[in-house]
Amino acid sequence: MRRHRMVRATIVIVVVAAAILSIGAAFGRQSGPPRQVAERAASGPAASADPIVRAQERLRLVPRDWRTWAGLAVAYLERGRTTADPGYYPKAHEAVRRSLALRPDGNADALVARGALANARHDFAAARRDALAAIRLNAYGADAYAVLADAETQLGRPTEATAAVQRLLDLRPGLSAYARGSYDLEQRGALAAATGLMRRALDAAMSPADIAFCRGQLGDLEWLAGDLSGAAEQYAAGLGADPRAVSLLRGRARVAAASGLLDAAIANYADVTRRSPTVGYLLEYARVLRAAGRTGGAAGQLALANDAQRLFVANGGVDGLTAAELAIEAGRPSDAVTAARAEWARRRHADVADTLGWALHLAGRDAEALRYARLAGARGALSATYAYHLGMIELSLGQRRAARANLDRALGRNPAFSPIDAPIARKALAGLGGAR
Amino acid sequence: MSTTASRGRRRRRAPAAIAVAAVLAGALYGFAPIDAGASSHREAPLTAADPAVDNTDLYAFVSKDRPGYVNFVANWIPFEEPNGGPNFYPFATDASYYVNVDNNGDARPDARFRWTFRTQDRRGTDTFLYNNGPVTSLDDENLLVRQTYTLESSFNGAPFKTRISGAPVAPSRTGPASMPDYGKLRGQAVVQLPGGWKIFAGQADDPFFLDLRVFDLLYGGDLSETGQDTLAGYNVNTIVLQVPFKDVALGADAARNPVIGVWTTTDRPRVRITGGDSYGGQVQVSRLGNPLVNEVVVPNGLKDAFNASSPDRDAKNPTLVRRVTEPEVPKLIQAIYGIPAPATPRNDLAEIFLTGITTKAGGPIKADLNSQLNNADVSASGFVPSEQLRLNLGVPVAGQPDRLGVLGGDLQGFPNGRRLTDDVVDIELQALVGAAQTGKLVDALAAGDKVDANDQAFGAAFPYVALPNGVGVNTAGSGSAAGSAPSTSEKPSAEAPAPSLTPAGYAGNADSGQVPMAVAVSAVGTAGVLALALLFLIGWWRRRSRPAPITPGSTDQTLQL
Numbered sequence: 001m002r003r004h005r006m007v008r009a010t011i012v013i014v015v016v017a018a019a020i021l022s023i024g025a026a027f028g029r030q031s032g033p034p035r036q037v038a039e040r041a042a043s044g045p046a047a048s049a050d051p052i053v054r055a056q057e058r059l060r061l062v063p064r065d066w067r068t069w070a071g072l073a074v075a076y077l078e079r080g081r082t083t084a085d086p087g088y089y090p091k092a093h094e095a096v097r098r099s100l101a102l103r104p105d106g107n108a109d110a111l112v113a114r115g116a117l118a119n120a121r122h123d124f125a126a127a128r129r130d131a132l133a134a135i136r137l138n139a140y141g142a143d144a145y146a147v148l149a150d151a152e153t154q155l156g157r158p159t160e161a162t163a164a165v166q167r168l169l170d171l172r173p174g175l176s177a178y179a180r181g182s183y184d185l186e187q188r189g190a191l192a193a194a195t196g197l198m199r200r201a202l203d204a205a206m207s208p209a210d211i212a213f214c215r216g217q218l219g220d221l222e223w224l225a226g227d228l229s230g231a232a233e234q235y236a237a238g239l240g241a242d243p244r245a246v247s248l249l250r251g252r253a254r255v256a257a258a259s260g261l262l263d264a265a266i267a268n269y270a271d272v273t274r275r276s277p278t279v280g281y282l283l284e285y286a287r288v289l290r291a292a293g294r295t296g297g298a299a300g301q302l303a304l305a306n307d308a309q310r311l312f313v314a315n316g317g318v319d320g321l322t323a324a325e326l327a328i329e330a331g332r333p334s335d336a337v338t339a340a341r342a343e344w345a346r347r348r349h350a351d352v353a354d355t356l357g358w359a360l361h362l363a364g365r366d367a368e369a370l371r372y373a374r375l376a377g378a379r380g381a382l383s384a385t386y387a388y389h390l391g392m393i394e395l396s397l398g399q400r401r402a403a404r405a406n407l408d409r410a411l412g413r414n415p416a417f418s419p420i421d422a423p424i425a426r427k428a429l430a431g432l433g434g435a436r
Numbered sequence: 437m438s439t440t441a442s443r444g445r446r447r448r449r450a451p452a453a454i455a456v457a458a459v460l461a462g463a464l465y466g467f468a469p470i471d472a473g474a475s476s477h478r479e480a481p482l483t484a485a486d487p488a489v490d491n492t493d494l495y496a497f498v499s500k501d502r503p504g505y506v507n508f509v510a511n512w513i514p515f516e517e518p519n520g521g522p523n524f525y526p527f528a529t530d531a532s533y534y535v536n537v538d539n540n541g542d543a544r545p546d547a548r549f550r551w552t553f554r555t556q557d558r559r560g561t562d563t564f565l566y567n568n569g570p571v572t573s574l575d576d577e578n579l580l581v582r583q584t585y586t587l588e589s590s591f592n593g594a595p596f597k598t599r600i601s602g603a604p605v606a607p608s609r610t611g612p613a614s615m616p617d618y619g620k621l622r623g624q625a626v627v628q629l630p631g632g633w634k635i636f637a638g639q640a641d642d643p644f645f646l647d648l649r650v651f652d653l654l655y656g657g658d659l660s661e662t663g664q665d666t667l668a669g670y671n672v673n674t675i676v677l678q679v680p681f682k683d684v685a686l687g688a689d690a691a692r693n694p695v696i697g698v699w700t701t702t703d704r705p706r707v708r709i710t711g712g713d714s715y716g717g718q719v720q721v722s723r724l725g726n727p728l729v730n731e732v733v734v735p736n737g738l739k740d741a742f743n744a745s746s747p748d749r750d751a752k753n754p755t756l757v758r759r760v761t762e763p764e765v766p767k768l769i770q771a772i773y774g775i776p777a778p779a780t781p782r783n784d785l786a787e788i789f790l791t792g793i794t795t796k797a798g799g800p801i802k803a804d805l806n807s808q809l810n811n812a813d814v815s816a817s818g819f820v821p822s823e824q825l826r827l828n829l830g831v832p833v834a835g836q837p838d839r840l841g842v843l844g845g846d847l848q849g850f851p852n853g854r855r856l857t858d859d860v861v862d863i864e865l866q867a868l869v870g871a872a873q874t875g876k877l878v879d880a881l882a883a884g885d886k887v888d889a890n891d892q893a894f895g896a897a898f899p900y901v902a903l904p905n906g907v908g909v910n911t912a913g914s915g916s917a918a919g920s921a922p923s924t925s926e927k928p929s930a931e932a933p934a935p936s937l938t939p940a941g942y943a944g945n946a947d948s949g950q951v952p953m954a955v956a957v958s959a960v961g962t963a964g965v966l967a968l969a970l971l972f973l974i975g976w977w978r979r980r981s982r983p984a985p986i987t988p989g990s991t992d993q994t995l996q997l
Binding site: 106137166174184197204 | 479481482483486487488489513515528529647648651652655666704705706707708710719721737738741
């Protein structure tokens with residue numbers, strides 16, 4: 001335990017320090033002599049294709065270019081997304097600030113970037129406001145609709161979300177639109193159509209990071225359908241394009257765990273969480289450790305997850321959903337209910353309904369829990385986890401027939417949906433006279 | 437700790453749950469968690485740029501090596517790093533790339549050329565490399581990823597007809613070890629079609645040259661720190677098409693109707709997710725005619741609308757028209773350099789960007805150069821002003837092209853079409869401060885961005901663009917353009933097999949000869965052209981005496997749009 005505390009204290013200090021230092025590093029470079037850059041560009045093979053570097057170089061040449069400041073912010077957010085490192089958020093924030101300082105009015109680019117940052121920090125209401133303000137300035141701005149679509153989706157306003165995605169597709173078909181269209185279809189249970197659109201996104205992807213993203217999503221769609229080997233193939237193909245893509249490494253780890261290869265899964269998760277010590281990954285790692293009987297290790301990862309959540313909050317993030325998950329994992333269901341309720345007040349996404357329902361169930365409030373667990377699946381999302389939670393809640397309420405149907409559904413969708421929950425579902429189903 | 441807490445809670449469970457719990461394994465159930473990653477919401481890429489479909493530059497010019505033919509060069513995917521392997525830069529396979537030609541001035545395309553690409557990926561699962569050893573020909577086994585394309589054309593609204601399919605794309609240049617003789621590969625990608633057409637698609641040195649710091653002007657900065665070609669060393673994906681004048685001229689008669697307007701568009705299929713997913717129709721995601729329009733002319737909030745729009749709507753777009761006739765850049769220049777911004781509305785700019793230079797649209801430039809209104813068979817009533825790159829095919833090819841084009845007294849250059857060597861940054865800067873209507877270059881801006889030529893020499897023969905940059909390329913600009921030593925790529929059309937496809941309807945006229953230049957020029961008014969030439973012949977930068985400024989047309993002469 002002491003060792004874990006030391007590790008986690010070190011990680012927090014290092015990560016926070018890195019976040020703080022990198023602000024200075026990113027913006028301190030602006031003052032460098034522009035001549036140097038130009039000479040480099042003129043005297044040898046061109047500089048980086050890295051969008052962050054390119055935006056920085058352009059800003060050294062054209063420091064008042066408020067659009068590129070906004071572009072730099074988006075580039076930071078993209079890097080934060082692909083590396084799962086929230087340390088990029090403060091940098092993005094600073095770049096947005098510079099853009100708005102240079103051009104306070106009529107700056108749709110900065111509003112889009114600020115909205116994207118708000119989405120990344122889970123402040124979806126603020127993201128929605130910024131996106132709508134950007135659309136008022138530029139009704140043809142596809143990126144604003146992408147930010148709006150993400151915000152409406154997470155706020156649990158499915159009609160508005162679908163409309164925003166459709167508008168995005170009408171304005172600018174391409175990777176960004178296809179990916180969001182795919183997710184919209186997936187949430188409605190249209191897995192085949194979602195897969196088709198994500199393949200289209202893959203066709204449109206050019207950068208290794210984008211290819212990796214699409215492969216990761218295709219893998220996750222295979223996973224949802226319970227095809228572990230199909231998922232593994234997609235993750236492997238994506239890792240070929242970008243061997244450091246954390247979401248793919250995580251996908252591979254999850255498949256290993258689901259395949260019963262717990263040692264491999266543990267090694268993979270150790271790698272994933274070393275690269276990206278974020279709450280979701282640490283929680284999964286803890287879970288796999290627990291499934292393997294390593295409760296001490298699991299507790300250590302859980303402690304790290306709590307620190308990662310503090311870091312996320314320190315970086316301006318708001319995330320009651322993760323707080324609820326952490327409380328559930330720590331065996332504090334009433335805290336989980338409080339956190340999930342607060343999140344539900346902010347947004348009505350299916351994931352929040354699912355977590356709130358499960359937290360209520362664990363707190364022994366099954367009658368209330370049932371309502372939320374039903375809401376989670378109401379749009380048709382084919383999540384094995386939603387079905388499992390609903391089934392277990394129905395079981396607690398003595399609704400054996402419904403429970404049996406939902407547990408059967410969960411295992412039918414993905415027999416290995418969780419290394420811990422799937423065996424429980426199987427036993428519960430057997431106890432109900434069903435079999436999977 | 438968590439174990440204790442959960443055990444405490446478990447005792448409070450409802451009886452039914454306890455009964456079931458008895459069949460469950462151990463204590464695990466009590467704190468069974470949410471499934472993986474439920475907290476991290478789905479985050480998809482947010483891409484402001486879509487380089488595979490965003491057209492960066494369009495050129496339209498006649499080359500002296502093949503009179504009677506016009507060349508179109510269109511570029512996508514800027515900032516390609518040389519030797520970027522294992523990265524490479526494919527054309528989008530889900531997009532359609534178009535070159536559109538309007539020869540009667542109604543702002544609608546009369547000739548359309550459409551490229552669609554396919555990728556053959558032979559890598560399997562054991563490698564992610566672009567090539568697997570040296571590539572010495574386009575069909576080399578070692579080239580693992582290949583693209584081919586189909587070119588179709590449509591004239592006067594007729595259905596598209598396929599001119600060739602399976603034409604090879606010149607690959608991304610991955611390095612000297614992988615591609616020891618890139619010029620040979622380039623040569624194999626040059627295809628000659630019946631009807632005299634030549635086509636090329638593939639990687640090339642980005643022919644655009646500028647110092648990005650010139651854009652500091654747009655943000656209130658001055659031009660004190662310029663002079664480096666920011667794009668030096670980068671590659672781009674390019675499409676080059678060479679067709680006879682008669683295939684694009686109104687009535688197939690470039691003598692009577694020498695003026696064409698050109699723009700590119702890129703489309704992607706429309707996708708619907710409401711009511712299931714379905715496809716149908718196309719969405720235009722990019723549009724480009726004149727250079728730098730998106731940077732200099734179209735206002736910030738209008739850029740996306742412009743890219744989605746068609747030229748026939750331009751005149752109905754008051755914001756766009758106002759942006760041309762009430763430009764912002766001259767005001768910025770006035771603030772920095774004290775050069776008075778010309779009075780508005782700027783109908784001279786409307787001529788350059790929206791009508792072509794003509795005396796027939798009421799504009800102030802007293803010359804007839806490149807408006808479709810000057811085509812003999814165009815009726816003024818059907819003319820619709822729109823943003824196009826306009827080219828008079830009949831202007832004789834310049835022996836020594838002037839980088840300042842028309843403003844430098846060289847009528848064959850921008851804004852009369854656009855050659856690879858035209859210094860469009862400096863030309864547009866001068867035009868914006870009024871040089872086209874005063875006939876006088878503005879001294880303080882004479883140096884422009886101080887980048888006067890591309891870093892790589894262009895070729896003297898098709899496809900004209902320079903080979904892509906590779907290892908060891910010294911990108912210090914040579915400065916000279918025409919007549920520079922052609923690379924190994926300049927002799928390829930002979931060794932490229934000419935596909936047997938016959939372009940329907942045009943085979944009979946293949947290579948039927950060139951348009952008589954004198955006739956073509958007179959078709960738009962020899963006097964006007966000569967006057968224009970006189971107007972711009974003398975430049976400050978040559979330290980010659982300046983002509984008396986021509987009085988601009990009365991500034992209340994609002995363009996009739």
